[in-house]
Amino acid sequence: MARRLSRYRDYWLGFAVSRxxxxxxxxxxxxxxxxxxxxxxxxxxxxxxxxxxxxxxxxLDAVLPEPSRSGxxxxxxxxxxxxxxxxxxxxxxxxxxxxPLYGYAYFISQLDSYQHHYLVFLxxxxxxxxxxxxxxxxxxxxWALRLVMVQVAIVYLWAGLAKLAxxxxxxxxLAMQLGPASGRSGWVADAIDHIGADNAAGLIxxxxxxxxxGWLIPRLWLPTLLVGVALHIGIELAGFHIxxxxxxMFALYLLLVPxxxxxxxxxxxxxxxxxxxxxxxxxxxPSGAIFWIATLAAIGAGxxxxxxxxxxxxxxxxxxxxxxxxxxxxxxxxxSRGRRAAMAVAAVHVVACSGLAAIHLGSDQxxxxxxxxxxxxxxxxxxxxxxxxxxxxxRLSPDHAPGHYHRARIADREGxxxxxxxxxxxxxxxxxxxxxxxxxxxxIHHRAGRGADVLTAVxxxxxxxxxxxxxxxxxxxxxxxxxxxGADR
Amino acid sequence: xxxxxxxxxxxxxxxxQLALPVSYYACRSDKNDERFAWRxxxxxxxxxxxxxxxxxxxxxxxxxxxxFHEAWLALARRGRxxxxxAMARELCSRNPGDAVRVVxxxxxxxxxxxxxxxxxxxxxxxxx
Numbered sequence: 001m002a003r004r005l006s007r008y009r010d011y012w013l014g015f016a017v018s019r020x021x022x023x024x025x026x027x028x029x030x031x032x033x034x035x036x037x038x039x040x041x042x043x044x045x046x047x048x049x050x051x052x053x054x055x056x057x058x059x060l061d062a063v064l065p066e067p068s069r070s071g072x073x074x075x076x077x078x079x080x081x082x083x084x085x086x087x088x089x090x091x092x093x094x095x096x097x098x099x100p101l102y103g104y105a106y107f108i109s110q111l112d113s114y115q116h117h118y119l120v121f122l123x124x125x126x127x128x129x130x131x132x133x134x135x136x137x138x139x140x141x142x143w144a145l146r147l148v149m150v151q152v153a154i155v156y157l158w159a160g161l162a163k164l165a166x167x168x169x170x171x172x173x174l175a176m177q178l179g180p181a182s183g184r185s186g187w188v189a190d191a192i193d194h195i196g197a198d199n200a201a202g203l204i205x206x207x208x209x210x211x212x213x214g215w216l217i218p219r220l221w222l223p224t225l226l227v228g229v230a231l232h233i234g235i236e237l238a239g240f241h242i243x244x245x246x247x248x249m250f251a252l253y254l255l256l257v258p259x260x261x262x263x264x265x266x267x268x269x270x271x272x273x274x275x276x277x278x279x280x281x282x283x284x285x286p287s288g289a290i291f292w293i294a295t296l297a298a299i300g301a302g303x304x305x306x307x308x309x310x311x312x313x314x315x316x317x318x319x320x321x322x323x324x325x326x327x328x329x330x331x332x333x334x335x336s337r338g339r340r341a342a343m344a345v346a347a348v349h350v351v352a353c354s355g356l357a358a359i360h361l362g363s364d365q366x367x368x369x370x371x372x373x374x375x376x377x378x379x380x381x382x383x384x385x386x387x388x389x390x391x392x393x394x395r396l397s398p399d400h401a402p403g404h405y406h407r408a409r410i411a412d413r414e415g416x417x418x419x420x421x422x423x424x425x426x427x428x429x430x431x432x433x434x435x436x437x438x439x440x441x442x443x444i445h446h447r448a449g450r451g452a453d454v455l456t457a458v459x460x461x462x463x464x465x466x467x468x469x470x471x472x473x474x475x476x477x478x479x480x481x482x483x484x485x486g487a488d489r
Numbered sequence: 490x491x492x493x494x495x496x497x498x499x500x501x502x503x504x505x506q507l508a509l510p511v512s513y514y515a516c517r518s519d520k521n522d523e524r525f526a527w528r529x530x531x532x533x534x535x536x537x538x539x540x541x542x543x544x545x546x547x548x549x550x551x552x553x554x555x556x557f558h559e560a561w562l563a564l565a566r567r568g569r570x571x572x573x574x575a576m577a578r579e580l581c582s583r584n585p586g587d588a589v590r591v592v593x594x595x596x597x598x599x600x601x602x603x604x605x606x607x608x609x610x611x612x613x614x615x616x617x
Binding site: 009012013043046049050052054056110111113115118122126129143144147150151154155157158159162163165167168172173174176177240376379380381 | 492495496498499502503506507510524525526527528529530531532533535554555556557558559560561564569571572575576579597598599
C-alpha cells in the first residue's frame with residue numbers, strides 16, 4: 001500500500017520534462033495564444049452591444065466589470081502582447097498576468113463559448129506553476145505539466161463518452177457535420193461517404209477513447225502522438241469553424257515527442273529562438289549609460305511599433321505594455337543577473353510588439369473590427385457609433401463598397417445629402433455590381449426631382465436584377481414614374 | 490509543504506474536471522448548454538432552435554435583431570435556455586409592466602421536436 005502510494009506521489013511529483021521540450025512547448029503554445037488573442041479583436045464590438053451580457057457564471061456579473069467593446073479590445077491586445085512576450089522568453093510574472101486577463105475575457109461573457117478557449121485557460125492556469133525558466137536542471141520536475149497532460153486525457157475521455165449517444169454512433173451526427181449531406185466537399189467528405197458515416201463515427205469514438213488512455217501512459221506516447229496529430233489534421237482539413245483549435249492541439253502534442261528527438265531539434269533550432277538569452281548575451285557587462293540608452297530605446301521603439309494599430313484605444317495599450325516592460329526591467333535589475341536580465345526583458349518587449357504589429361499587418365482583424373462594429377451598431381440603432389465605425393472603416397479600407405454605402409446611408413438619414421451622394425458614388429465605383437447604392441442614389445434624385453439622374457441610376461439597378469423583389473419593384477416604379485413624357489419638369 | 494500543497498491543488502483540479510462534466514449528465518436541466526462538459530461535435534450542438542418572444546397581453550412579437558447583438562441570437566438558436574431567459578429578463582426591464590413570453594422550439598437532427606415555455610410570463614417566473 002505504501003509503495004503504491006509512493007508511486008502515485010511520484011507520478012505527479014517526479015514527472016521530469018526535458019528543458020528543450022519545455023522551451024518548444026512554451027514557444028509554440030504561447031505564440032499561438034498571442035495570435036489567437038489578436039484574432040478575437042474583430043469580436044470585441046459584440047461585447048456590451050445593446051447593454052446586454054450574460055456571464056458564464058451569474059456571480060461574475062456582480063463582481064467583475066461589465067464587458068464593453070473598447071475594454072475587450074484592450075484586453076485582447078494585451079493578451080496578444082503577453083502571449084507573444086512569454087513565447088519570446090518573458091518570465092513567470094507575465095504568465096501570472098496573462099492568466100486572469102484570459103480568464104476575464106473568457107468567463108465574463110457567454111459570447112465566447114469556444115471549448116478550446118476554456119481548455120486554453122485551464123492550461124494557462126497550470127502553466128503558472130510550470131518551471132519554464134526557474135530551474136537550472138536539464139529536466140526539471142513539474143507536477144503542473146503532468147496535470148496538463150492528464151487534462152488533455154480528460155478532454156478526450158469526455159469527448160469520447162459524449163459520442164456514445166445513439167445519434168453519434170449511427171453516423172447521423174457525423175454525416176450532417178461532415179458528410180455529403182453537410183454540403184462540404186473534399187476528401188474528408190468523400191472518405192466518410194466511402195467508409196460509411198456510422199463506421200467513421202465509430203472509429204472517431206474509439207480513437208478519442210484511445211487518446212484518453214494514451215496521454216496517461218508514457219509507453220503509449222509515440223503511437224498516441226501519431227494518432228492524435230492525424231486526427232487533428234483531419235479535423236482541420238474538414239473545415240470546421242473552430243478557430244485555431246487544431247494548432248493548439250499540435251502544440252500540446254509536442255509534449256509527447258520523444259526527448260531524444262526534441263533534444264536534436266533543440267540543438268539545431270531552439271538556441272537561436274531563445275531570443276531573451278541571445279539578446280541578453282549581447283552585452284555581458286553593459287556600462288551604466290549604454291544600459292539605460294539601450295533599454296529605454298528598446299522600450300520606446302518596441303512600443304512605437306504599436307502606433308500602426310488603427311484603434312483609438314491603442315494609446316492605452318501602448319501605455320500598459322510600456323508599464324509591463326518597465327516593471328519587468330525593474331524586476332530584472334533586482335535579480336542576480338541584473339542588467340543582463342533587464343536587457344533581455346527589453347528585447348522580449350521589442351519582439352512582442354513587433355509580433356503584434358506583424359499579426360495586424362497579416363490579418364483583416366482591424367477591418368473586420370470596424371465592419372462588425374458598424375453593422376451591429378446600425379442594427380441596434382446606435383447611429384452615432386455606427387457613424388464612427390464606418391468613418392474608420394472607409395479610412396482603413398477606401399475600396400470597401402459596403403462601408404461607403406452604409407456611411408452614406410447614415411449621412412442620408414441625417415439630411416447631409418451632398419455627403420450621402422458622394423458616398424453612394426464611392427460605393428458604386430468600388431463595386432459597380434452592388435445595386436443598393438444606385439437605388440439609394442436614385443431615391444435622393446427622386447426627392448430632388450432630378451428625373452434624368454433617377455433614370456440613370458434605376459436603369460443600373462434594373463440591369464443588375466436584384467434578388468430582393470421589393471427593391472427591384474421600387475426601382476421599376478421609379479422608372480415608370482420618371483419615364484413618362486414630361487415627368488422631368 | 491509545497492509538495493503537499495501541489496497534490497492538494499492537483500486533486501481539487503481533477504475533482505472539478507470530473508464534477509463539471511458529470512453535472513451535465515446528472516443534473517443540468519438544460520441539455521443544450523454543453524459548456525464545461527467537453528462534448529465536442531456532439532449531436533446536441535446540431536439542434537436547431539427557434540426562440541419566439543412576445544410582449545404584452547396582445548402578444549406582439551419582438552424584432553430581436555434591433556435589441557440584441559446577432560451573436561446572442563445565435564446562442565438562442567442553439568437553445569441555450571440561460572441565455573434565452575436572460576434575454577427575456579432584458580425585455581422585461583425595457584418594457585416595464587408588460588408580460589414577456591417565450592416559446593423555444595428545438596428540433597433534433599432526427600427530427601424530434603421539443604417545446605419549452607409559451608404560456609407563462611417570464612417577468613414573473615424566472616425560468617423557461
